Amino acid sequence: EEEAALVRLCQRVCTGKEPEAASFYREQGNREFCRRGYQMALRLYSKAASHEPPSSPEVSVCFANRSAALFHLEHFEVCLEDIARAESHGYPDRLLPKVLLRKAECLLCLGRLQDAADALSVVESKIHMDGLMTSPTHQTLLKKLSHLKVKLHEKERCPEPAQEARGDMQGKSEIWEENDSISGASSSLSLNFDTERGRHLVASQDIMPGQSLLKEEAFVSVLCPGESLPLQDSETAWDTRVTNADLYCHRCLRQLLASVPCRGCSYAKYCSQDCADMAWEQYHRTECSLGALLLTLGVFCHVALRTVLLAGFAEVNRLVEWSHSGDKDPHNPKAGCKCLSETPEPGAGTRGIPGCDDSGQYHSSYQAVFHLLPHTEQHSPEHKFLCMLSVVAICKQLQEAGLHAAVLNQESSEQWPKTKTSEQTSDELSPELKTVAEAMLRHVLQLQCNAQAITVMQELGPGDGAVVNKKPVRLATAFFPVLSLLNHSCCPNTSVSFSGTAATVRASQPIPRGQEIFHCYGPHQCRMGAAERQQLLRQYFFECRCRACLDELESDVKSVVSMRNSFCCPSCQAPMQGEEDLLCCSNEACATSVSRENLSRRLQDLQQQIKKALDLLRDRKADQAIKMLLKCQMDAGNFLSPEHLLMGEMEDHLAQVYATLGKWQEAARHLKKSIGIVEMHHGPSSVETGHELFKLAQILFNGFAVSEALSTIHRAEEILSVHCGPQSAQIQELQEMKTCLSELPRSILQRT
Ligand SMILES: [Zn+2]
Ligand SMILES: [Zn+2]
Ligand SMILES: [Zn+2]
Ligand SMILES: [Zn+2]
Ligand SMILES: [Zn+2]
Structure with a gap:
């Protein structure tokens, strides 16, 4: 029953390649192109390309069309890349001269005069070879050719002065010395452990504001499809709206201009063929056919699967078995180090701290990810059950799709004894997939407390104004095992920023030696009152005892936020008072009272009106x-x-x-x-x-x-x-x- 429901849900999401969708998007793109909506045309041609069969003449036409949009947007380098893609995928010969002329023009604009001259002579001989010069297209091509030749000569006679390199940009170099025992951490930090705070990082010397404390590449990250941005209204079967999935590389999260589509699905898109190949090698060959299921089950399941794929089956198996060994033998001396409530022996240094290797080193590794707290006991049974169902659904589909070998990181499926797979009934997971499922379940549970959002400043609106209006948006969900060592505070002493899949944590204020380094998990004191923060922090299974929370909860003072974000009297504008449903004016002479519901409704109406103004x-x-x-x-x-x-x-x-x-x-x-x-x-x-x-x-x-x-x-x-x-x-x-x-x-x- 659950399975049937899941299948129905997955049907709403489509990640396959559909020829009709391709021609639909291409036509929409052509329409936009004619209207000079080059930015939109660019996105629509990318969508078209993602639905065409890989390395086909059809996809080459998409690339050629897209190169024209790129040319008008003056992205000459990227335009050249698309022209090269079109050429290598069998672009129709009779259409080639036009594209080659564009190539010459690009090279000219980039000041690569010799290359431009070479490109021009190639077009010239091509046009002449084609014989008959009477057709109107030929005539236009020839006109364009002679025009470009004139331009080339002009440029050759008076070359532009080379641009001076700007020296002062690299002026400020950052103070950075890496920690000996924690990868990606500054040498000004040390890793500590106690029962109350668990693992945490402390300043081992005085730290200046702005100093980098952590520089970590995500162990794993998965792009969140996100809300779609309005592109244009249409009532058609295919969505012309643009989402994060169209705007960022699915591997490195770089912003996309001319995306390279996945060979197998219409969902995954990359910044380059290199990223596409690496993603395929590392995880996407397994994920590709599971696209709809993964989008339906949500990003946590997807992160869990990718974590296991990146780690490799051998490492997954080693840690899962190791976690069992502790259960069976409580007297095992090594078992203590994975029980996180136990303090390591004094004097052991970092060696006994969970996640560290035998020499006391903490690395951004699968071992470190595996040791992030899963809080298995604290999740509700319903939640655990749902997670379990999701993980099993993924593993079953892997088994049915014959992806067993890929999951086990075997080069060819021949290494996997065929007899064994055919003997299995489809209801039973193979022992290897059971191990994978166990690890994935652990990761899904860990993510509730350890998922780190990667955010970027995204441009709002049409983006053609002189002033750029940007807002932070969640781009991906990731595991950062080193960043995860930081505890939460509602008034943190650090700030996090992202570049691609890398996070940098900087001190946002002076941090004296001995003070703990804190990071805000989301509920910041500027955004909400203590009660609301505590409510949100419950998902992390702790009660926040940070300075801001103690101040607010212990004194009877109302939080600054609720004071500032309060209502005022509709008659005299004095502040309104009261905690209950009825609010009264604080000005005794006024005595106006209004229901809270009434004011909340007015606030909602106001927000609606503001939204309309922005439209x-x-x-x-x-x-x-x-x-x-x-x-x-x-x-x-x-x-x-x-x-x-x-x-x-x-x-x-x-x-x-x-x-x-x-x-x-x-x-x-x-x-x-x-x-x-x-x-x-x-x-x-x-x-x-x-x-x-x-x-x-x-x-x-x-x-x-x-x-x-x-x-x-x-x-x-x-x-x-x-x-x-x-x-x-x-x-x-x-x-x-x-x-x-x-x-x-x-x-x-x-x-x-
Ligand atoms: Zn990339
Ligand atoms: Zn794919
Ligand atoms: Zn707090
Ligand atoms: Zn703030
Ligand atoms: Zn009043």
């Missing part, structure tokens, strides 16, 4: 969006406290709209108000404030408010380099702005 902005109806937002502000002033986060968000949106209109002063005025509220909620040196200052810097830069722009850039730089490091994209952008401003002619500088 208007997306449809480029800026004037209407402004009107609507101003109305929302008026309305909000009647029942929300002036410090409410939503008040700040509205100011931020208004700034965004004015920026799209080029009204920089107006935009800056609104953004400054938003910054005031963000600072109040998150603190003046928080990463949130840093992002807002970054936006302000862009606006001031565009409005030529030079001196103010420079001081804002300076502040944003100071904050963001602490949280994201001096190499981050935002810091680089800030430095480019600074260089630009310093190169402005005096006349402009004096005007401001």
Whole structure:
């Protein structure tokens, strides 16, 4: 019964290649291309390519079409890659001259004159070989050819000066000395263990804000398909919307421009053939045919499977057996080290700490992942049962699909005795798959407490404005065994940032020697009150005793968050009071009372209206969006406290709209108000404030408010380099702005 239900659920998700979908997407892409919607055309051609058979003339047409979109978007290098792909997959000969001319044009734009000349002579001989020159297409091709030749000669006569390499970019190098016994950790940290806190990291010397503490590559990561971003409305069978699955490489999480589709499914897409091949080798040859099942069961099951595949069967088997040996023999001296509630013998150093190897080293390895706490006893029986069903469903499908050998990391299926597989009834898992299932179940349970989200700053809206509005989004779910050593605090002393699948943890404040290093698992004191945080932290099976929680729970003071995000009196705007369903005005002379439900409903309506205003902005109806937002502000002033986060968000949106209109002063005025509220909620040196200052810097830069722009850039730089490091994209952008401003002619500088 469960199986039938699962099969039905999986039918809603399709990861196979469908020829009709390919032609549908290609036609949509052509339509967008004609409308000069090159960005959309690019995405649609990628979707088309993912549905075409691999290495076919059909897929080569997709690549050739996509190269045209890339050319218009001036991504010349990537355009050349797509042309090479088209050529190697059997692009129809009669269409080739057009594509080769594009190649020459790309090379010309890139200043590779000799290559461009070579490419041109290839096209020329091709066109002449084809004989008849009377057809209109031939005529246009010839015209284009002679035009390109003229351009080439011009460029050869006056070559552009070579761009000066920018030296000051590498100016700031980071202090980094790796720890001897913990891979990816700074030498300023040490690994400790006690029964109360479990494993944790402590500063072994004084640490400066901004100093890198951990640099770790994920042991395993799986892209979350995520919500789809609106691309265009259509009522067709195939979705033209874009999701994270279309935007990022499924292996390295790099942003995709021209994706390479998986040879087997329409779901997996990669940044390059190299990534596609490596993913296939390491895990995707097993996962490919399970696509729909894995998407249906969710990302935790997928991470669990990929963890096992990356580890290899031998290692999985070794650790699963080792975990059994402890159960059978409680007197086994080695068993103690996997029982995490037992303190290792004093004086043993890190050797007795779970997850460490015999020499006391802690590495980002499968052994370390295996030792992350599964909290097997604390999960509810229902939850465990569901996890078990999911894991068994995956293993059964592996067995049925004949992927046994692939799971066991055997090169060919011949090594696996065929007689054995055919003897098995389909209801019984083979002993090897039972081991795999056991390990996977452990990983699914571990993920509840140890899953780390990889987030990126994603651009919102059409992305064609001068000011980039970015929001952090969850991109993937991963295991970081070293990062997992950090305990949670609602007021952490570190900040995490990601680049691809690598995480960097930096100190966000001075950390004196001996103090524990904390990381926030999600419930941060700026975002919610202590009660709500404790509720959320229950999934991690602990009660938070961090400084913020102790302060809030032990004193009777209401949390700062609930004070700031509170309602005010609709009649006199004084703060409203009361914990129950009825709220009363704090101004005794007023005596107004309103039900909490009433105010909550107004808040919801307001949020709906704001969403509509943002839709208007997306449809480029800026004037209407402004009107609507101003109305929302008026309305909000009647029942929300002036410090409410939503008040700040509205100011931020208004700034965004004015920026799209080029009204920089107006935009800056609104953004400054938003910054005031963000600072109040998150603190003046928080990463949130840093992002807002970054936006302000862009606006001031565009409005030529030079001196103010420079001081804002300076502040944003100071904050963001602490949280994201001096190499981050935002810091680089800030430095480019600074260089630009310093190169402005005096006349402009004096005007401001
Ligand atoms: Zn990649
Ligand atoms: Zn695939
Ligand atoms: Zn806390
Ligand atoms: Zn009142
Ligand atoms: Zn915060």
